[in-house]
Amino acid sequence: MSKTVRSFLFVIVAMSLLLAACGAPAATEVPVVEEPATAPAEPTTAPEPTAVPTEEDPMAMYAPDAVEGDVVTAGSSTVFPLSERMAELFQQEGFAGNVTVDSIGSGGGFERFCVAGETDIANASRGIKDSEVEACKAIGREPIEIRVGTDALAVVMSAENDFVTSLSKEQLGKILIGEFTTWNQVDAAYPAEKIEVYSPGADSGTFDFMVESVVAKALPKVDDKDDVKGAEEKLLGLEGAQFSEDDNVLVQGVNGSPYAIGYFGFAYYVENQGTLKAVAIDDVEPNQESVDAGEYPLARPLFIYSDAKILAEKTQVAAFIYFYLNNVNDNIVDVGYFPAPAADFQASVDALMAAVSK
């Protein structure tokens, strides 16, 4: 290398080392400067709850920037966007740890919470089953049910579809058990094209809900009770149906054909309103009014579950749930769901307070 090139390179290396040395202390200074900025901002935003008691002192220890550690949650793909939004806001308010939210289906979430004991919070779009409560007790956990919102399960088709506007629960049930395989069987006016079904898989709470409330009703009763097991078998064995716990896969599928039908949480429909349309069930469209009035047949509760021992040992989990309940009603409509009825919400708040003050 010529002398000029070598000296030039030496200058570059020396300058970069100098900058790195100066940059490091500057980098460590920045977070110190930021902290005081967030702390004064926090008290003005957090205690705005409509229903949560405003005692600053006992709950100050649950402020987002006062707790540390990680929060591990997993479960329903329906609750996923809501929990994710809450986690984002929680971290914006100064929480230093990580909040992980995994979308693996309500069944999967309970599996991890009650059998493996790996998660702190289970997200669910259905109530916990007795067998799952038993499993939790076997590992020393007593699940606390916290209602966070309401979902209007959306049955969707592509916006390109121009012949279906409403389906009755019976028609939907018959499509899902495979009794109707082409659209002209549903209604003689529809074209004779194959019905393509996109459904959440067996681990999903959405799947369980659809099986119990629609598919089981399309089968003859067994011992005077709804044949849930048989309904599950029929839906899982449906010829040509595509299953996925990831609702985005279902969105892709339904988008791709005017003869495809799928179902998932309302938030995924809201996100894709340009390319999808929600089918009215029994002539009732899913929206704020029909859910509030209790008319939409496929409205269902959204829950998160935790345990008092976890809340005591890991204050960051209690802080997260406290923050969740404080802020969910302000954000839930934006995420795409509906607020829980006031009485249920208050009961959840009381349950949290009781667990935390033990």
Add this chain to the structure above:
Amino acid sequence: MNQPELSKKFRPGESIIQSLLFLAGILSIFITLAIVYELGKEALLFFNDPDVTLGKFFGTTKWQPGIGQYGIWALVSATLTTSAIAVLISLPLGLASAVYLSEYASPKARSILKPILEILAGIPTVVYGYFALLFVTPILKSIFGDGIQVYNMLSAGLVMGIMILPLISSMSEDALSAVPRSLREGAYAMGATKFETSAQVALPAALSGIGAAIIIGVSRAVGETMIVAVAAGSGPNFSFNPLEAAETMTGHIARISGGDLSYNSIDYTSLFAIALMLFLVTLVLNLISQWVVKRFREQYE
């Protein structure tokens, strides 16, 4: 009289290096045996389940362990279809590009084209998967109209073919370069044209290497997970129609283990049975490739 020491001098450094290298070699065997043991142990739990019989496993064509259906052919058919499409695409194109790069291309052209081909090999498979779903499928939809579903085996197979193209091309090119110049020069001396030399002299001589390349490409296609998980479909479907959606063995393992399974449930152990099948298929393909290489090498050298 001092007898000179004629035996081999003991060098401790060499012995240490030799044993370390021996350990490295043994490690790969050990890992393979460990994998087979783990797969076999859990797969045995699957086959020991009273509901599962070998007859159901190899004899039926519906796969839904949750409701007692255990026909592996539903998944194997999709694996075979996507791999076949991938090989049909990559084999002619790969061989043609290998012949071009080794026989016809000027050094400058080769220096530009070869790195670009290597880039194709470096693209992450999940990117390929979304490329298949979001770019190739709409093109196929415009060709086939409503006859093709959004998730289908054809677009996954096509993109898999593009993915293994650089593999087949570079291995075939290496095989072609290894053909001795004397063979080619003999052909030219006899008056053969360039194409006749490439196709009828060089290619047959390199056949063992090309055969190995094909089998490695097929093994890669069979084991490919992300492309088929994203683009081929998520419901087991016994069908050889590439316009339909179907789930391959690898895609099924990826989807089901992405949800959550209780240990010792039938879904969990069935995954190991599928993985064992996959392992066996790959093993059989490798054995075939070794046999092909051995056999054809005898004839041309």
